[in-house]
Each structure stands twice: as structure tokens, then as C-alpha cells.
Amino acid sequence: MSRYFVTTAISYPNGRPHIGHAYEVIATDWLARFARLDGRDTYFMTGTDEHGLKIAQAAREEGVEPQAFVDGMVQHFVAMCDRLNISRDRFIRTTDPDHKAVVQALWTKLVEAGDIYLDRYEGWYSVRDEAYYDEDELSTSDDGTKLAPTGTEVAWTVEESWFFRLSRFQEPLLKLYAEQPNFVQPTNRLNEMKAFVERGLKDLSISRTSFDWGVPVPESPGHVMYVWLDALTNYLTPSGWPAAGWEARWPADLHVIGKDVVRFHAIYWPAFLMSADLPLPRKIFGHGFVLNRGAKMSKSLGNIVEPMSLADTFGVDPLRYYLLRAIQFGQDGEWSHEAIGRRINADLANDLGNLAQRTLSMIAKNCDNAVPPDGPATEADTTLLAEVSTMLADARAAHEQVRPDLALDAIWARVSAVNLYLNEMVPWTLRKTDPARADIVLYHAAEAIRRIALLVQPAMPESAAKLLDQLAIAADARSFASFDAKLMPGTPLPAPQGVFPRWVEPEVE
């Protein structure tokens, strides 16, 4: 059985989760659920990146210890996962004891490899940004203080720091990109990484002495690890490396991340792993951002909408569906209240929901509440089933490409095909003239809906389950292994109920 280990980036819990967090975790959940249903040994991990100066500062402002601060904040992220039906196998926290142990082991391994050395780091440092800036990036404010491009105050800072010999990995990384052009996707991101590496790599400062909220550097009092080494290593943690048996859960098949952190995942992370002589993840996918009416959400614009409130308004499954279907994965996308409402009506209520309802209610009224009898198939019947049966291959291809939107496109093309089939076969008319033929038509429609519902599961688990319940599909017959099975005529069916109600804009008081 093939393994599938997929991760999201870990979130920085210095604020509450926003729709960007929801988007990434929903998309990755789709990937994981799909792989699981497709019979793969799947492990899906998401979590939080809890160290660093900004967390320490936020905690101080609230007058609590950093650990207490993150313990509180992380609950919002866990609650979001619960609410959005995120089927993670582990919610990892960089404050977890096993994670700290793995990070320290990795550090030691990098030291042994000769890729870590002690030096001094100095430069213009912004406490707020937790970053150093070059002289020519700075501006000077009216009162003479130096400002970073982000507008925050910087001060000349000198600190002792451990460095990682990133420069040594320029050629190996370029070789990697050349040999595995799918290592980073979409391709334009790969090209950006190539260009970046070709310009030359500077060694990387990987420890700090200016604060202590981090994983301590082994045998180096006063130093904590630079956040990216700590954070990236979370992916390795569940393997238990270097303890025996780690190969069972490493390397990852896919890291799903935002386009803003591609560099860390596509350059630093592979370099760390190469230094430690560990296998590399198979693929890194940088998705786009989801904007509210094309504008980034911000406190000053007052347009922050929390994902939980969208789930309250539209329902979890419709929200998941919108984000997965309406945005090309890898591109930026937008959402609006109206756009989600339109999608719900056009795709869920009118197309799939109505298809299920018209089919199931005809069966309920005319077929004794049971799967209708099958019989000699016409060309139209076999054509329909042939078209529907190729849907699985299309969806698998989309999954391989990390394109949930394309998978849903492929599924909805079949939804339309079944609606058209019914219109052409007119079973409601046949009922009066040729009831046996009407049954056969309904049988084929129901069978097509069964297959569609199977493939809808990763996107809308609860709604798909309702559809499958109405077709009396057993729990152990809902994986893709049962895709080519057939409905058993005569199987008793429950009373049909609408699964996707129309979205009606609430009356404005």
C-alpha cells in the first residue's frame, strides 16, 4: 500500500486563525481524505509554530508566560480544525517535547556534518519584524530614527550566532531542481527558486541570543534556534528520527504551503536535510492567497472575517466546496458573500442537490423505496456509465497535480451529464408507458450518483455521507475501491431528503 504523508505549514499563533489558515488546511484535508479513500496509508499533519520573539512579546503584553500564552492561542486553531472537519492525524506543536528532541538531534547532526559554525551577526535589526535589514533598505523618520521598509524601528545590533553553511548547497540544490522539476510547484515558483539560488547563497544565521523563547541550542548556553530551523523540522518530528523506524514516516510526499514561504521550504529545508543526509520531501506546493473582494483583510480596513463565522453563515461543507472549487489552486483567488451564495445555488443546490433529489424522489414514489431493478442497457445507459466511470481517473490526476479545483470540475461535468441523461430519458414519462424501462433509467441515474457521491467525500464529507446514506451504501463500501461496484437492486432506501438547500439571502431588517 503506498504511503501518503502530507502536511500544511504550521501556523504562527500570535493571533487568531483567519481565512488563509482555513484555506490551506481545507485544501490539505481534501488531499489527505482523497488519498485515504484511495486506499493509501495516509498521514496528515498540521499544527502551530510557537517559538520566537513575537510570541514572547505578545505573551509579555498580556502578562503571561509564553507557554501559557500559546496554550491559550492554540485552542483557536484546534477549534478551527474541529469545526472545519479537518481529518488531521496529528496536530503538532513546536513546543511538544518530542519535537524539541528531534530538532536538537538534527542540530547535532548538522554540527557533525561540519555545516554549523560560530560567528558574529551584526546589522540593522527590527525587533518588531524579528529581522535584519540592509543599510540601503532603510529610511529615516522625521525624528531621525532608522526605519525598516515595513516602517518599524531598527537598531544596530551585534550578537553571537551560529551559522549554517547554506552556501555549500548551491550546486546540490540546482541539481535537485534540474532533476526533479516537480519538486516545487507551481512551476513559476520553481523558476523563482532557481533564480534565487543561481545568484548565490549566503550562510544562514540559525541561532539567536536576543531572546530565550525557543529550542535551546545543544551545548551552547544562551542560544536558542532561529525559528525556521525549529519550525521546518516539525515535518520530521512524527518520524521519531533518529530513532529506529523513522523511515516509516519520512520523507513527506507533499508540503502544502503558502506562496510566501516557498523559499524556506524549497531552499533552506532541503539544504538542512541534505546536510543531515536525510531524504527530501517529494514535493512542495505553494498555493495562493484568498482575498476578500480582492483586498487583503486587515484590522485597519475592518474587513476581517473569521472562518468560523463563514462556516456559521454558509455551512462547513459549502464553505469547503467554495474554497476548493472556485479558486485555481496555486493562484490567488477571491471570495465574497455573494460569490459563495452563487456557488451554493448553481453547483450544490441546482446541479448536484437537485439531481439527487429528483432521482431519489422518483425512486421513492415509484420503486417501493428500494433500488430499482436493473435490466437491458441501451446505448445511452452505457454511455452515461462510461463517462461517469472515467471520473475517478480524472480526479486522481487532479490529486496528483495538487489541483482540487480540477477534480471538482471533472466531477461536476458528470453531474451535468446525469441531469442531461434524465432529461433525455424522461423516466417520468416512461413510467406511464414502459415502467420497466423507467426503472432501468433510474437505476443508472442512481448508480451514477453513487459514484459522484464517493468522489465528493473529500471535499464535503458530511454532505457526501448524507447522499451515500440515502443510497444505503454501507460504511465499508465508501472507499474508491468500491467505485466500480454496482448498486444492488431491491436494496431498501430511506426517505429522500434534500442535502443542499438553496442559499437565500437573509432579509435585511
Place this chain on the structure above:
RNA sequence: GGCGGGGUAGCUCAGCUGGUUAGAGCACAGGAUUCAUAACCCUGAGGCCGCGGGUUCAAGUCCCGCCCCCGCCA
């Protein structure tokens, strides 16, 4: 500033190596129908294909210039 991507119907986008009347979905209008969640199905309207030159029998598709947007880097 350097490198890269893009500007096609109201919206989101397809249009491969140049070749018949430029396509899809949504939204909109009309029709048909009534099994169904006023849904499904059919038809239609709607495009100086960013702007200006050029190459060619023929350019959304190639070349040059310009304008605008986005990404990476500086």
C-alpha cells in the same frame, strides 16, 4: 532597477507549434418542461482578444515599441 508571468464576453478563465463565423462556466434574456430545491434541458444576447506599428495569403496566436497589473530578487 534586473529577471519572470499576465492583460480575451459583466465576473472567473480556456484558446497547443499562426488558418474556417474567438470558446466554457457563472450572471443576464427568451423558450421548452413540470420528475425535481422557480431547479434541470434548449436557445440567445454580450468581445476595436491592453494600445500602436510590422511580418504574412492569413495574427488573440510571431516581431518591435508603449501603457497597465502581478510575482521573485535587489
